Amino acid sequence: MPLLNYTTTVPAVRSIGEITRRLVEHGATQVLQDYADGRVTGLAFALPTPRGVQQYRLPVDVGAVEKVITAYRSGVPPRYQTPEQAERIAWRILKDWVEAQLAIVATRMVTIDEVLLPYMLIEGGTVYDHYLSAQLAIGPGGDPS
Numbered sequence: 001m002p003l004l005n006y007t008t009t010v011p012a013v014r015s016i017g018e019i020t021r022r023l024v025e026h027g028a029t030q031v032l033q034d035y036a037d038g039r040v041t042g043l044a045f046a047l048p049t050p051r052g053v054q055q056y057r058l059p060v061d062v063g064a065v066e067k068v069i070t071a072y073r074s075g076v077p078p079r080y081q082t083p084e085q086a087e088r089i090a091w092r093i094l095k096d097w098v099e100a101q102l103a104i105v106a107t108r109m110v111t112i113d114e115v116l117l118p119y120m121l122i123e124g125g126t127v128y129d130h131y132l133s134a135q136l137a138i139g140p141g142g143d144p145s
Helices: 012-025 062-070 083-106 112-119 127-138
Strands: 030-036 039-049 052-058
Touching: 012 030, 012 039, 012 083, 039 083, 039 112, 052 112, 062 083, 083 112, 112 127
Parallel strands: none
Antiparallel strands: 030 039, 039 052
């Protein structure tokens, strides 16, 4: 089965704008963009939560998407296997994900902290970064080495 949004023609900048708009509509007080070579490579934002304003960094890895769409048997036709298309796909998938997360928060089935906890920034990285570092330090099977 081909990757979600693999045929998108929506420019990455439009998807980024839509993500930004949704975040602001849901109370974001800051939205920051990281750039490399004139392209947006990351998105971070601050959002009020029940425990105060928290900062988050969303995952965007265009290179990973490009590897997936160009992989043997990916199901993605060659005309869609370009770096530019990988960028469009990555941002469109992230836009869809953000909208889904904000929708489930809006229903009050979950809190913003529940869905965004891995991406919350703490002490120089995300909660997930710290979790991963701790798991690597512990070693396989939970045995500290």
